[in-house]
Amino acid sequence: MENKVTNFDEFLSEANLKGNLGIPGEDPAKKDDPSYLSNVRGRSAERLSDVKSRLNPGRFMEYVNAAHEEQAPYKKELEKLAEEVIRIYYGSILSKIKLDIKFPEQGELKQMMDKTKEKPDKSKKKPDMQNINVEKEKLEDKGIKDEIERRKIGKNLVQGAGKNTKLILNLDETYNGFVRIMGEEKARKYSDLLNKITDICDIFDWEIPDEHKIGYWRTSEPAGVTDLKFKDEDANEFLDSLKKDDEDYSEKKMEEVVEDIKADVIARGKDYAMLIHETVKGIWNLALSASIPQDPDVASVVIDNTDTLFDEMEDLKYGPYIERDFNNFILGFEELAPEVPNLKERVFFRLIQMQPASDFLDFFYAFLNGFVMGNSADLAKAEKVVKKNIQEIKSEWDNYLEQLEDYERASSEYDEDQYDTEEEIAPDVTTQEPIQKDDEYYSKLSKSEIEKEIDDALDRGDFKTVKMLSKFINESTRAKYSDIFDF
Secondary structure, three states: OOOOOOOHHHHHHHOOOOOOOOOOOOOOOOOOOOOHHHHHHHHHHHHHHHHHHHOOHHHHHHHHHHHHHHHHHHHHHHHHHHHHHHHHHHHHHOOOEEEEEEOOOOOHHHHHHHHHOOOOOHHHOOOOHHHHHHHHHHHOOHHHHHHHHHHHHHHHHHHHHHHOOHHHHOOHHHHHHHHHHHOHHHHHHHHHHHHHHHHHHHHHHHHOOHHHHHHHHHHOOOOEEEEEEEOHHHHHHHHHHHHOOOHHHHOOOHHHHHHHOOEEEEEEEOOHHHHHHHHHHHHHHHHHHHHOOOOHHHHHHHHHOOOOHHHHHHHHHHHHHHHHHHHHHHHOOHHHOOOOOOHHHHHHHHHOOOOOHHHHHHHHHHHHHHHHOOOHHHHHHHHHHHHHHHHHHHHHHHHHHHHHHHHHHHHHHHHHHHHHHHHHHOOOHHHOOOOOOOHHHHHOOOHHHHHHHHHHHHHOOOHHHHHHHHHHOOHHHHHHHOOOOOO
16 A cells, blocks of 8 residues: 655655656646556566565575675775776766765764765654744745655656666676676676675565664665765855856756766765665766755755655665666667767756756656657657757767867877977077077078087977078088988
């Protein structure tokens, strides 16, 4: 049976996908809509049945302990491998992002979770009615409700991207890295254990009652945590741009923000799979940060109602299916921009910033109702939005490649002339010769002095000066250098 939100206090601590206008089947005004959430529950039951036919969830801790034992001697090497693989997969959008990927120190995960995760549980204390009325008024504002629902979907996509890392976990680069670090036999065993652990976690996400998970999470150390840390100067610029109507910023695309902002993605996990999971979440969370409302008061309300432990439990269930559907949808457009790396992430970066938030909800509803639930009219609407964004992304990528080509060509030309330029600007101080020598200066030199100038220029490879000096020498002298330069 589904949990129903029965009062305002409960909504504050348990805002969920129920009633989200971006999800088909949740808008009371569209009673005939098929339910996307029911569709996901059906797919989940089918998948979990398959997993349970292959694995015994009761052996979960056995697998966890065995994985920890296998990785214990190789932690530093596995940390480096995790960054290598992440940069292979996400490199085009991480040019200035520092990845801090490590197995945790004792107690570090609990400290990070306490800092970044849980908000006060407002349903467990007697509320101040005046404050509640203010909060309720804000939440009844359609613009704020839309922001909450947009971020809720964004958090599901982030969590889904983090959980849908089986591909990365089983890339050749990952497995070959395991072999390089551990040897063939241990690598095969470690990879198999990680796949079993992640599959059984899917069972637990759906089948362990939420109240049991909440109690466990509040008293125990998590398996992994991610955090974002901006450099001071860049953080101020970034956060300020979120809180004010900055025209320059509003014209920036999110991929530019990711490339321009210097930030640390801090990921901690108890095994290699969790290192990858938390790092991917961090990367997607960086993009999601750009959708935070500019008004700090509104931003606080939005975050308080989407970043709780209750939210995370739901995100872990539905997020992987929402993200997988989104991934499959975008795959159908890759032929429009086959040369653009990380196309899915770039599309997400743009869509999550659609203004107003209701535009994003309209798009997401059309995408799910069209692509997943089969409504052809909504599918056409969603395709139109994505095609437009991909065309703009492709144009920006082509411009980037042209600028890169121009830069490389200019750098190459500069390298060819660099030695000459350096000699003209900073000649050998021991000669005490003037920096600038004009035609009048050279016209007063004797033949032997001109020859010495030419010889000196040849010694330092300054063929440009050799050519210039040729007009000050006679034919016999030209013959002397004819095998070096065609004057």
